[in-house]
Amino acid sequence: MRRVACWVVTVFSLIIVPMYNLAWAEQTAEPARRQIELATIDYPPLLGDGSRQDLMNEVSDAVFNLLNIEVSYKVYPMARIARSVASNTIDGALGSSDWFYQHDLQHAIYFITFHDLQMNLFYLRQRFPQGLKFSRLEDLSDYSIGYLRGGSLLPLFARAKLQPDLVRNLSQNVQKVYAGRNDMFAAVDIGGWATIRQLYPSEVTKFAISQQGILTISSNLILSQRNADLVPLVEQALQALIDSGEYRRIVEKYYPSPLPPYIDNFIQRPVHSFGSENLSWE
Structure with missing residues (x-):
């Protein structure tokens, strides 16, 4: 009889107790984030x-x-x-x-x-020594403007009958203006300056930003x-x-x-x- 009782206790400890511990752990564990x-x-x-x-x-x-x-x-x-x-x-x-x-x-x-965010136009100071002045986007029809594919300004450019030079990333816009291939590029203020500093850290002062913003988004x-x-x-x-x-x-x-x-x-x-x-x- 004692051996039977010991066997029952052993089975209980090997099967029932682990199952209880597992169930308790599942209830008390923190939910996954x-x-x-x-x-x-x-x-x-x-x-x-x-x-x-x-x-x-x-x-x-x-x-x-x-x-x-x-x-x-x-x-x-x-x-x-x-x-x-x-x-x-x-x-x-x-x-x-x-x-x-x-x-x-x-x-x-x-x-x-x-x-x-404020959208502005960036340019080289030597290209516009008196600053970039315009009252509306239509005033910029004689200039080449760089911008991003799918960007927020595309409807505004379309209404102004402007066809910006569309690229994949902001670095390409900065590089094209620096090389004289575009007159200016449109960008968020902090994005434009950050990319200029990254690409041309010793020549940041060669660039300028339009006083007039294009759009607040x-x-x-x-x-x-x-x-x-x-x-x-x-x-x-x-x-x-x-x-x-x-x-x-x-x-x-x-x-x-x-x-x-x-x-x-x-x-x-x-x-x-x-x-x-x-x-x-x-």
Whole structure:
């Protein structure tokens, strides 16, 4: 009888106890972190694949860290990003809502504004010694302008009947102006200066930027329908970063002091999102 009892105890310890321990461990283990992948473009120091420090990536990382969500980035062409997010085949994107409006895909997704940007024209001082002066884009019809394929300014150029020289990346635009192949190029202010400093660090003063901006655009976190539940959470997290001063600390790493007025204005207003009314889009 004693041997039978010992056998029962042994079986219980070998089978039942491990099963109980496994069930207890499953109940007490922390849930796996939610993961999200965002498509973006390579546009330093504003956007990138996360392998270096870029402004919007840093803000995005801080937001999703507050939400305990693991975020990663992958670089794609602008048009592909717009189609993929709108068709609900990828989680979202980091970039600009303008990419979607020019393809009439704005009804399919959700936008949370992360930042405001100023688009300007860059040129060589020796090419325009008196500065680049224009009152409207149509005034620049006699000049060659470099720009990015799929960029936010394309509808404006089209309305002004201008045909910019379209390239794949900002470095090509800078190099063509430096070589005299284009008269100027259009770019986000911090993006243009960062690329100039990278390519021609000892010749930065040869370049100048137009005093007149072409367009102020918003930079956005764009979420597909399948991540609609994140919209109010991202809004709250971004507002928390702004209220704590962490957002300003991140931005000041990329802009000289004082911050441009459009950045200060953004910080002062409530976090803005749009597109949530399209939840039933199919």
